[in-house]
Amino acid sequence: MCLKIIINSTFYWIYYKKYSFSLIIFLSCLTIFQYRTDVFLTNKKVDYELSQAIKINLNLSTSTIDNSTYFKKCPKDISLFNHIPVRSNELINMISLVLQSQSLMYCPVPKVATKTLLNVILYIHVRDLINNLNNNWTNIDNAKAKIEKMININKFIGELRSHGVIIPKQEKPKSLSEFLYMYLNILQFGQINKNFPSRLINPWRLSFTFSFPYFRLQNLSSLSQIFTSSFTRTIFVRHPFERLASAYKERIATLSKDRIEPEPEYDAIRMQICYRRVLSKKNHPTSPSKESCRNIIPSFEDFVRYILTETDRPNGIARMNYHWQPYSTICQVCKFQYNFVGKYESFNEDFPQFLKHFNITNWNIEKRNGPSGLQKWDYQKYYTTLSDDLICQLIRLYNDDFRLFKYKVHDYIVNRTSLFQNCYFLKTS
Known part of the structure; x- marks a missing residue:
């Protein structure tokens, strides 16, 4: 009897060892499949709710800080919105930031002062956290209060230090309140205080940016909220050709x-x-x-030829890297009809207006996070070596960005008398 048990046990052990790895792989694949299914269903749910919200809110009201009439050039037929690929909806669900407490939505366009603007939005959020803390978490629901109370101070302190923020041992915050006030200083001034200067942080690198339940479209109880007149739907844009040259310089060159x-x-x-x-x-x-x-x-021409690959095919533009994808696609400007539109070219005027709207004072406007210091000519010269054909293809790619936000091709393409004859079929004004 004992021998039989030993033999059986040995058999099952050998069998387990033989197939355990396959079982682990199977369970891992099942977990990944379940996760991707959940993400897919969440995106589908958001897409459906968003489409319903758009249909209900066709006559959008704009706030008093509206400084653009670009949406008058958007398609009037709601069915035209359906031509935007699904992947674009998934992208905007992923990158759009929503602060429900401030009725704020922001779609970050890469290479358009996103680090500076994201720091401001994080500042507003931390300020809200302090307000929630001071009011004993009575002004938010229990689920969100529970998450906010569980902030891992040690984790965030370690992360800040790893990104160049100087936090001496004697200055390490001992409570959640001290941590949040310290974080406000870091976001606003780039350092915990005047005695410990630090380099500016990249907010996209911080876990804190994505650690709370405020920042995603799907966390709104109803997506129709963002189309009310009280909601500030924000986007900052930049001349398409300058943005593209900047992306090349910093990301590729x-x-x-x-x-x-x-x-x-x-x-x-x-x-x-x-x-x-x-x-x-x-x-x-x-x-x-x-x-x-x-x-x-690679040369700028090689880079341009690379990004133009497959842009004439279905979903080609939707699959582009969002650092050079048209922002009319990234942020689906005709769907959301942003009512605060700032421009990189007038940032020193538009940014203070944005700060004022959210009651932010004493922000160091001169200390921009991540400016290249290049001038207009530095970007213009990238296009001097491109053929008319390549420039025409770029104009076609960024046509909606040009048209909707009143940017002119000849601001960056100079001394090309034949170009506009060759590109006569494109409307960029």
């Missing part, structure tokens, strides 16, 4: 060894462009390799 923080995604894209460029050269003596492309910066 900067080697990994020269970056302040690692950008593996863009290093991979840079090397991919390099492979294509080397392969396209006839009679090249050697085959391209990962090592040979590691320190090669």
Whole structure:
């Protein structure tokens, strides 16, 4: 009997060892599938609710701070909105920030002062947290209060230190209240106090940005709320050609060894462009390799040819990297009809207006987070080497950005008498 038990046990143990790895893989795949299904269903739910909210709120009211009439150029037929690919809806669900307590929605457009603006929105949120704390969490629902009370101070302190914020041991906050007030100083002034100067932080790198239940569209009880006149739907835009040149300079024309923080995604894209460029050269003596492309910066023309690939196909634009994807697509401007539109070119006027609307004073407007310091000519010169054909394709790609926000092609394309004849079929004004 004992021998039989031992034999059976041995058999099951061998069987377990043989198939345990497969079982683990199966369970892992099942978990991933369940997660992706949940995300897919959440996006579908948001897309449906959003479409219903848009149909109900066609006659949108704009707030008193409206400074643009761009939405008058949007399609009047609601059915035209359905041509925007689903992936664009998923993207805006992911990147849009919503502060329900302040009736604020912000769609961040990469390369348009997003670090500075996100710092402000985080500041507003932390200010709300302090208000909730001072009122003993009575002004928010129990679920959100529970999450706010569980802030992991040690985790965030460690993260801030790893990003260059100096927090000496003797200055480490001992309570949630002290931590939140310290965080306000970091967001507003870039340091905990005047005695410990730090470098400006990149808010996109902070877990704090995504640790609370306020920041996503799907957390609104009803998406129709964002279309009310009390909601401030905010977007800041930039000349499409300057934004594209800026994205090239910082994301592609900067080697990994020269970056302040690692950008593996863009290093991979840079090397991919390099492979294509080397392969396209006839009679090249050697085959391209990962090592040979590691320190090669592709030309702006090579970059442009890369981003234009497949943009004429269905979902081609929707699949572009959002650092150079048209912001009319990223933020679906004709769906949301933003009622606070700021421009990068007039940031020094528009940004203080934004701060004033949310009762923020003493913000260091001169200390921008991440400005390149380049002038208009620095960006114009990138386009001097492009053919008329490539520029026409870029105009077609960014046509809605030009048209909706009154940007002019000739602000960045100069001394091209034949260009506008070749691109006569495009409307950019």
